[in-house]
Amino acid sequence: VVFCTDAAVAGVHCDLDLVGPADLGWRASVATISDLAAMGADPWCLVVSVATPPDIATSEVMVGAIEAARLHGCPVVGGDLTSSPTAMVSVAALGTVPMGQAVTRSGARPGDAIVLTGPVGGSAAGLEALRRQLVDDENVARHRRPVARLAMGQVARRFAASAMIDVSDGLSLDLHRLADASGVGFVIEGFPVAAGATRAQALGGGEDYELVITVADAEALAMAFVDEGLSAPSVIGTIVADPAVRMVDGVEDQPIGWSHDVS
């Protein structure tokens, strides 16, 4: 059994002038389910706490959380509703994984390929479009209603991924986290950027919920993805032994991405 939690706070993780209350709930569910995906877990169920001020419908937030949970096969089995000066959703998810097989951030080994399950930056580009009131932009849905990569995480686990992390806070920051946890470095040479997104949005935007997977045999992993009807992932670089080496496209990378400032 794996057990994880994630919170979304209006004004911090999500701007309720740009997305609806149901989107806030959806995004919190997906952020938590994505933590299951990054371990290669099968989803089981969720509990959802919603706290809202009087002008925001608690039930709408909960409905968004429930819809996302249903889409991911991870039903909401309990919850708590309360009033609060700030709208907030906290989700806890249960998943299952065969004993001892959960993939962590800390198993990457020098020589492993670094694989990304899809293009990144779409959510950040969608947020920017909303700020410019371009509500028809192709990336808006990626910001409002992201999807976790459960099937891809499970295939990666079965095909011997050595480490995995979901891109929740930015490709750069999440790569650094994986490297820190594994005590290794990385060299990235090119990575897929979502159509309509900038390179900066792709590196620093986060909330795309694509998976970064490290694996000894990237070709076998790609074949397994295709065999299961999933789109082929991209090899974007290599894990190196020296933890001080953090290169992206030939330049030393400073971690950028969305960081929660906590005291």
Add this chain to the structure above:
Amino acid sequence: VVFCTDAAVAGVHCDLDLVGPADLGWRASVATISDLAAMGADPWCLVVSVATPPDIATSEVMVGAIEAARLHGCPVVGGDLTSSPTAMVSVAALGTVPMGQAVTRSGARPGDAIVLTGPVGGSAAGLEALRRQLVDDENVARHRRPVARLAMGQVARRFAASAMIDVSDGLSLDLHRLADASGVGFVIEGFPVAAGATRAQALGGGEDYELVITVADAEALAMAFVDEGLSAPSVIGTIVADPAVRMVDGVEDQPIGWSHDVS
């Protein structure tokens, strides 16, 4: 496996001018663990989300949550820290209970005795003492650092409790909830009030986390409590068939207690 969640919001559930950040964390852990107690579950583990503004130490809130979890044998195994305009803690708890034996609110039957595990009103009296700056009052600790009745809930489950609820929002309100869920009424004749608390605090205060248990044989349950080294519970009334009958000390009871207003 049982899975439940509860949130505590500063200014709504808890006044941070009167209690510390660690108390906020403690109280959120206990509120959630008490939900396990009310099902007769064995505690397993918790995840804790903490959101705080810059002037409140996230780590202190988390430490309080961890301390309470440890005291109850339910370790914190994961969490999420974030910034927020409002301090909030959301806790999700896992527990276990033999298949099909979880006690619910909905099983009370006419003729069952209504049993209360201890005096109520202490937490509300402690809050009132803090408001009057009487920090040495005997009830202050009951408000800051309540304790869930896990062992009592487990004994009640083994000794055939028909229904159970924890007094989280007030004896009156929680009795009405149990009666509503079970489709029955109740007649209460006397109940233990914590030393230093008023009858109104006992009926409406909540957050004492005593358990209301309904059971066919109250005497056998009391003996089981004493055999296990627990203080004997009090029989406070009887379940009746007519769901319209809601009597406390000879007077028709309107539900009073702490209610979350949600839109």
